[in-house]
Amino acid sequence: PDDIFKLDDLSVLDLSHNQLTECPRELENAKNMLVLNLSHNSENRLESLPPQMRRLVHLQTLVLNGNPLLHAQLRQLPAMTALQTLHLRSTQRTQSNLPTSLEGLSNLADVDLSCNDLTRVPECLYTLPSLRRLNLSSNQITELSLCIDQWVHVETLNLSRNQLTSLPSAICKLSKLKKLYLNSNKLDFDGLPSGIGKLTNLEEFMAANNNLELVPESLCRCPKLRKLVLNKNHLVTLPEAIHFLTEIEVLDVRENPNLVMPPKPADRAAEWYNIDFSL
Structure with missing residues (x-):
């Protein structure tokens, strides 16, 4: 009416x-x-x-x-x-x-x-x-522009089920980012920026069904990471620092047939994982 x-x-x-x-x-x-x-x-x-x-x-x-x-x-x-x-x-x-x-x-x-x-x-x-x-x-x-560094307030970014082969280093400037979803793309180890650990507020990282054989060690420097989903990749191992993700609640690495989990480092070595050796 x-x-x-x-x-x-x-x-x-x-x-x-x-x-x-x-x-x-x-x-x-x-x-x-x-x-x-x-x-x-x-x-x-x-x-x-x-x-x-x-x-x-x-x-x-x-x-x-x-x-x-x-x-x-x-x-x-x-x-x-x-x-x-x-x-x-x-x-x-x-x-x-x-x-x-x-x-x-x-x-x-x-x-x-x-x-x-x-x-x-x-x-x-x-x-x-x-x-x-x-x-x-x-x-x-298929690709992201360097302009994404303008998304200074973005907390949730869902890019799943696209054709991405890499992420620009500019994504590491999204300091408010809490949830990053990258499932079902074409990402490999070289496609993830080494500085991803700068996302200090990141709580969920999901990259299932990609081409990852390894993930950057810096990903394990995200202190608030609660959910890490990497199933259906080609992982052969994970960084030893995975053991220092104290907030982790979900670690999904299913369907990575060649994956060998790293041994837990001795406690005295823990202090080394808080040091950033990057230039």
Whole structure:
């Protein structure tokens, strides 16, 4: 009913899993809306968004998952300056149908662009000053730009199920990073930066189903690491310093048939593992 959009107190609207083929034009009247969920409509037939959506200047959460928005340029997004959460999972995003800039979205903290057709990280993501959670899993991304060092507040980064063969050393500058997911890529030992131990807040590192034969010793210098998942690789051993991860709760090294765990060093040698010998 059209009148629902004239309700002054309408702040949350969930229209997901319906039969919408187009977005209600009356939506622009819901001036105080904070949360809008339009995901999974009409068996994937919601293909566009009305220009008037740019008038939802108070909107904080927009969820569009599972709609075939291939030809939608999403030009409305830069005007929605209150956005904090933007979920575009499985919406046929490519390099050409995302806005070139989103730097006006200074509150945007949570972005989901998983299950799309991206071959690289969209440029518009590098200039989001409040970005904390970014999901780019299940795309076709082959490399990361050095610009990722701009993600100074990012805490969760999901790059699983892409085509990455290496990570740039710039990733070691993400000092707030707590969760790094790299499952099902093409990473080998040379593809992991030796300075990864600089991620002192890292709690979860998941790199299952890659081509790792070894992991950098510095990974074992992440003092808060609780979850280390390396199953389905080609590991032959792990650094001896693995024994000094005092916070570790999960160590998954299944399906590494040639793996030989290192012996636990004598206690008197422990002090050496806190020394950084890198230049």
